[in-house]
Amino acid sequence: MQVAPADVEGAGLLDVSLETYSGMRVVEETLGPEQLRRYLLFMHDELSAPRTRAAPPLLRATDSFSYSRKGPFALYAMREYIGKDRVDDALRSLLRKHGSGVPPLPTSLDLYRELQAVNAGFLPVHATRSSSRRTRSGNSRRSEPRRSRYQRTPGR
Secondary structure, three states, X not given: OOOOOXXXXXXHHHHHHHHHHHHHHHHHHHHOHHHHXXXXXXXXXXXXXXXXXXXXXXXXXXXXXXXXXXXXXXXXXXXXXXXXXHHHHHHHHHHHHHOOOOOOOOXXXXXXXXXXXXXXXXXXXXXXXXXXXXXXXXXXXXXXXXXXXXXXXXXX
């Protein structure tokens, strides 16, 4: 898949990440799932190395590490979550809308919108979590909002 992204934050996601993700698909289809698993483990080891600074969200990434490592890994995780066919449908739709190379050029938000469109029947992970917790006795109780350890408590 080849699209010419707009020169904005997150452009590498449409360029390098999609190229690497396509390469991962080729590895899986030609060499088998075991080779792809080994490649993913290599990528995961690179991701787990401590980073010194907080990185911007992937959709706004400007560094090569994010869009060459995190981007393809995120697309593969999405594929495992919603299915290969849905991710492929989103990529086809993006290419159909923006493959000509004429303005308006696509941004990472266009890819995000296409993934959202094919994912309409699924709830995001955070929306599926229940706000109630089970106690040791098995009874359900409403959980209180999580408080940051740096957040002040009222009256102090």
